Amino acid sequence: MNRTDRNNTDDHAPAEPGRAVDLNTALLEGVGGISGMVYTALPVIAFVTANAFCALPIAIGVALGVGLVLTGWRIKRGERLSSAVGGLAGVAVAGGIAAWTGSASDFFVIGIWAALLCGIVTLISLLARRPLTGIAWNAVHGGKHPWRADRPTLLAHDIATLAATFVFAARFAVMQWLYLADATGPLAVAKIAMGTPLTALTVLVIIWAFRRSTRRLITTAPAE
Structure with a gap:
């Protein structure tokens, strides 16, 4: 019976890591x-x-x-x-x-204020000790894992959410400064340079945090 139970557990164990892989792929595709x-x-x-x-x-x-x-x-x-x-x-x-x-500079105003809003939301989640990336990871995996009780997992999501906060804050600071200077050309350069490239780097950090969470709380859970 023990062997059968173990086999049944092994049959179902890969399901959650597989879902994490799908989420990683979705994040990369989103960029x-x-x-x-x-x-x-x-x-x-x-x-x-x-x-x-x-x-x-x-x-x-x-x-x-x-x-x-x-x-x-x-x-x-x-x-x-x-x-x-x-x-x-x-x-x-x-x-x-x-x-x-x-005003031509107002072509960029939505992106500027969206960066500010996102930066505020991610910062508040950090100060509340509920980093958004951790909330997202737990929601994807059924909302049933004590991720905040595991300090390495919480730290990983602190880092990932902090990276997102930094990107949003930097994007707002640079583009708002150029917007106030009515520098339309440099605004375009900043939007492109601080858009997809920085977002891709942030997504890589988030994927690292997701994989670390999955490895600690799901993949190794049956063995523990």
């Missing part, structure tokens, strides 16, 4: 890799370039046109409709704000 960086950068580059030679409404139209082409290309490649249309929606909202205020 988008090099293609994601290109999809994000091209409308911004088109807007700034057009704005240097044309009136603001034309520059907004050029950015929307590039966004439409990219959306069609992404759908043709078989990407999820929500991801493809989401990028276009972001360009449309940014362009709408710039058109409403008449």
